Amino acid sequence: MEIIVAATVGLLVALGVWMMLDRNLVRVVLGVVVIGNAINLAVVSVGRLGGQAAAFVAAGEVPAQAANPLPQALVLTAIVIGFALFVFALGVLKRAWVEHGTTETDRVTAQAETPAPDLPVDKPASGERA
Amino acid sequence: MKALLVAPVLVPLVTLILCLLARRQARRVAVLSTLGALALCAVGGWLVAVAAGGTVLAGQMGGWAAPYGISLVIDRLSAALVAITGVVGLATVVYARSCDGDAAGGRDFHLFVQGLLTGVCGAFITGDVFNLYVWFEVLLISSFALIVLGGGARRVSGTVVYLFLNLLATLLFLLSAALLYGATGTLGMAGLAEVFGAGEATPGATVALVLMLLAFSIKAALFPLFGWLPASYHVAWAPVSALFAGLLTKVGVYALIRLVTLVWPEAGPAHGVLLWVACATMLVGVLGAAAQTEVRRILSFHIVSQVGYMVLGLALATPLALAGAVFYLIHHIVVKANLFFVGGLAARMAGSERLAAMGGLYAHAPWLAILFAIPALSLAGIPPLSGFWAKFVLVKASLDIGAWVAAGVALLTGVFTLLSMSKIWNEAFLKAHPDGPQALRTPARTRPAMAVMAALAALTVAIGLGAGVVMDYAVAAAAQLSDPAGYIAAVRGEGG
Numbered sequence: 363m364e365i366i367v368a369a370t371v372g373l374l375v376a377l378g379v380w381m382m383l384d385r386n387l388v389r390v391v392l393g394v395v396v397i398g399n400a401i402n403l404a405v406v407s408v409g410r411l412g413g414q415a416a417a418f419v420a421a422g423e424v425p426a427q428a429a430n431p432l433p434q435a436l437v438l439t440a441i442v443i444g445f446a447l448f449v450f451a452l453g454v455l456k457r458a459w460v461e462h463g464t465t466e467t468d469r470v471t472a473q474a475e476t477p478a479p480d481l482p483v484d485k486p487a488s489g490e491r492a
Numbered sequence: 493m494k495a496l497l498v499a500p501v502l503v504p505l506v507t508l509i510l511c512l513l514a515r516r517q518a519r520r521v522a523v524l525s526t527l528g529a530l531a532l533c534a535v536g537g538w539l540v541a542v543a544a545g546g547t548v549l550a551g552q553m554g555g556w557a558a559p560y561g562i563s564l565v566i567d568r569l570s571a572a573l574v575a576i577t578g579v580v581g582l583a584t585v586v587y588a589r590s591c592d593g594d595a596a597g598g599r600d601f602h603l604f605v606q607g608l609l610t611g612v613c614g615a616f617i618t619g620d621v622f623n624l625y626v627w628f629e630v631l632l633i634s635s636f637a638l639i640v641l642g643g644g645a646r647r648v649s650g651t652v653v654y655l656f657l658n659l660l661a662t663l664l665f666l667l668s669a670a671l672l673y674g675a676t677g678t679l680g681m682a683g684l685a686e687v688f689g690a691g692e693a694t695p696g697a698t699v700a701l702v703l704m705l706l707a708f709s710i711k712a713a714l715f716p717l718f719g720w721l722p723a724s725y726h727v728a729w730a731p732v733s734a735l736f737a738g739l740l741t742k743v744g745v746y747a748l749i750r751l752v753t754l755v756w757p758e759a760g761p762a763h764g765v766l767l768w769v770a771c772a773t774m775l776v777g778v779l780g781a782a783a784q785t786e787v788r789r790i791l792s793f794h795i796v797s798q799v800g801y802m803v804l805g806l807a808l809a810t811p812l813a814l815a816g817a818v819f820y821l822i823h824h825i826v827v828k829a830n831l832f833f834v835g836g837l838a839a840r841m842a843g844s845e846r847l848a849a850m851g852g853l854y855a856h857a858p859w860l861a862i863l864f865a866i867p868a869l870s871l872a873g874i875p876p877l878s879g880f881w882a883k884f885v886l887v888k889a890s891l892d893i894g895a896w897v898a899a900g901v902a903l904l905t906g907v908f909t910l911l912s913m914s915k916i917w918n919e920a921f922l923k924a925h926p927d928g929p930q931a932l933r934t935p936a937r938t939r940p941a942m943a944v945m946a947a948l949a950a951l952t953v954a955i956g957l958g959a960g961v962v963m964d965y966a967v968a969a970a971a972q973l974s975d976p977a978g979y980i981a982a983v984r985g986e987g988g
Contacts, residue, residue: 387652394659401667408674433670436622440666443629447659450636454651461645473649474727478786478845483933 367407374400387458387465391451398444402437409433496542497551497564499535500574500613504528504581508606511599518599522589525602529582532609536575543571544965548972548982550619563619563680563983568969569818573616573746576822579951580738580829581609583944587833588731590941591840596642596729604641605735607634615743619983621669621704622679624747628665628711632658635740639728650727657720661710668707671700681754682983685976688755701755705762708751711744714803715772718796722780725795726788726845730836733788737795738829742821745802749817752806753973759809766807771901774800778908787835787845787920790912791828794871797905798824801886804898808889814970816885819963823870823878823955830867830948833941834860838920840935847916852925856932859942861921866949868917870956872910878955881963 374396381393409430417431458470507528514520542549543566552561566574584605591597611631618624636658640651673679675697676687687693688701706717713721721741725733756762777797784790802824805817838853838860839845854861870877873884883906890899925931955962972978 382656390656394656394663397660398663401663401670404667405670408670410674433673436670436673439622439626443626446633447629447662450633451655451659454636454640454648454655457640457643457648458652461643461648467652470649471653471723473645474653474723476646478726478788478839479646480844480849481840483843 363411364407367403367411371400371404371407374403385466385468387455387467387470390467391448391455394451395444395448398448402440402444405437405440406433494551496535496538497549497566497617498553500532500539500566500577500617501610503532503535504606504609504613507531508603508610511603511606515599515603521599521602522585525606526582526585528606529578529585529609532578532613533575533582534578536571536578539566539571540568540575540965543568544968546968546972548978550982550985562623563682564617565619565681565979565983566617567972567979567982568965569746569749569973570616572818572822572965572969573742574613576825577609577612577616577739579948580735580825581605583829583833583948584731584735584738586940587734587836587944590935590937590939591730591836592937594642594729595644596732601638601641601729601731604634604637607631608638608735608739610634612739612743616746619681620679621672621681621684625662625665625669628662628743631740631743632662635736638732639724639736641732642729647727650724653720654724657710661707664710665704665707668700668704672697672704675700680983681751682980684751685754685980689757689976701751702762705748705751708744708747709769711741712748712799712803713741713744713773713796714769714799715776715796718773718777718799721796722784722789722792725792726786730832730839734829734832734836737791737832738825741795741799742802742825745799745821748803749806749814749821749973753814754976754979757809757974757976763807763809766803767895767898770800770804770807771898772800773797773803774901774905778905778912781912782908782915785847787839787847787850787916788832790916791831791835794909794912795828797909798828798871800905801883801902804902805886805889808886808893808895808898809974810889810893811967811970811974812885812892813889814973815963815966816882816889818966818969818973819885820882822962822966823882823952826948826951826955827867827870827879830945830952831864831871833945833948834864834867835916837935837938837941837945838864841933842920842925843931843933847919849926850920851923852929852932854921856929860945861917863942863945863949864917864921867952868913869910870952872913873906874910876956876959878952878959878962881956881959885963 378393378397381389413429414427415425417428462470510524511521549566608631611627614627710717774797777793781790781793802817802820805813842850870879873879887899887902
């Protein structure tokens with residue numbers, strides 16, 4: 363069983379890397395998500411997949427064939443964090459589209475390499491932003 | 493004691509919540525944020541006072557006993573870093589009062605700064621690998637928001653680079669933490685130290701550990717994984733750049749130091765690799781800086797090169813070298829943040845941060861010139877400033893064990909650093925402004941910025957003149973680092 367999961371993880375990571383190499387930023391974002399999910403799968407599998415029973419432990423006894431609860435707790439955390447990062451990445455993607463009018467990775471990132479613009483003369487405090 | 497143990501995380505977190513509650517009044521948010529940073533400084537100072545005596549504060553969260561609960565551990569190194577984090581946080585928040593012109597100012601800035609401080613302090617005090625991952629995420633998501641704050645095509649562009657490379661590093665970290673658990677059955681750093689110390693580590697565990705060190709190396713911007721840093725730091729708002737320059741890579745360096753000293757207290761093959769990486773990082777960083785023509789891009793490359801020094805101390809693995817790394821860490825955070833602060837104000841006075849478009853600042857603002865010269869000379873390692881002692885100890889430690897190449901590279905890097913700093917000095921301060929002296933501006937409200945830069949410069953001078961005291965602390969911290977048994981005992985000692 364672990365072998366199958368390991369192979370799946372490898373396949374998904376390969377797919378994710380391939381997508382990240384794309385010129386289009388949208389596919390790069392999706393590639394990161396695919397890799398993230400592959401790694402979540404890997405996290406679940408490190409607890410070994412033999413256990414079948416839920417890991418509810420009555421005082422003093424351990425159920426036979428209990429699943430390892432720790433990786434499940436870890437992966438829950440990782441999924442939530444990954445989701446938040448994905449949403450942020452989508453937000454940046456949208457801004458990049460609005461600001462640059464393109465989602466071509468090279469053209470978006472090239473802007474940071476241009477010479478620094480001249481700074482505007484200081485205006486009085488602009489106060490609270492909307 | 494337990495309250496003090498969680499205070500480094502609780503203080504910025506509570507400040508963040510208070511700022512959120514007061515979010516309608518921008519000024520109140522700024523005041524709360526300043527007070528919160530001040531409180532963090534106080535907590536840091538208290539922790540240093542407690543830890544200086546040799547006490548290792550440790551506790552288990554959630555009431556679970558030692559091997560199961562999440563440990564928080566504060567030794568000398570963690571305490572010093574929490575204190576310095578408080579100082580840089582406070583400096584950033586106060587400095588930001590002088591920079592109204594940018595859309596990035598306002599309450600969001602303060603919220604994310606507090607979020608970042610929470611994550612950074614959490615990373616410095618945790619004793620659990622997965623918990624470290626969570627703190628990395630906390631600081632990372634705050635830093636994503638901070639770097640893009642204010643918007644604009646250039647910032648979004650830099651954010652894309654920063655975002656994706658850090659996301660990859662994070663995923664690598666998560667995978668390696670999981671694999672490490674699968675191979676050793678523990679996520680606690682003390683547990684890992686026991687497994688590796690007893691020689692029970694399987695090859696799989698070693699591979700997982702190396703993968704984790706690789707993830708930290710991306711965070712710390714080590715050669716050849718530093719590309720994201722100089723490609724992104726210069727686009728952010730000046731106070732944000734300074735905060736990042738001071739703290740972010742240093743969290744990666746701290747994680748490297750903590751983990752490597754725990755699992756491999758004796759020099760081994762990993763240290764040999766780290767030694768070469770450190771030398772390459774120093775040289776490539778400083779050479780990269782030589783090719784740059786903008787203030788913050790030069791300084792960004794110097795972050796890379798300086799990280800090399802700290803890793804050099806870790807790689808040499810003698811007590812003196814480790815002390816040098818600790819000293820360097822403390823000195824560098826102050827100096828680097830200060831240089832970015834000065835650079836930000838200099839750019840606003842000259843109207844640009846391109847060196848070609850700058851000039852005349854020495855005549856226009858002599859105080860600023862002096863405030864640049866102090867951290868710049870310190871960075872290059874001129875006695876009696878703090879950077880001299882940091883470099884001196886590392887070079888001596890290299891020579892002691894016959895690492896001639898490392899010592900040579902460290903000295904050469906110092907020379908190139910001086911060259912870079914004099915380039916900024918000549919171009920931005922000495923030469924006349926290309927558009928004539930009337931092109932120079934006097935921004936409104938520079939007083940908070942000046943106060944911050946003067947205070948940090950004074951701190952640099954104080955570390956230099958009082959090097960004996962700081963070095964004693966660093967030597968004691970290094971002694972704790974090279975004794976994993978003490979760390980394990982501290983974690984196991986308290987029943988939770």
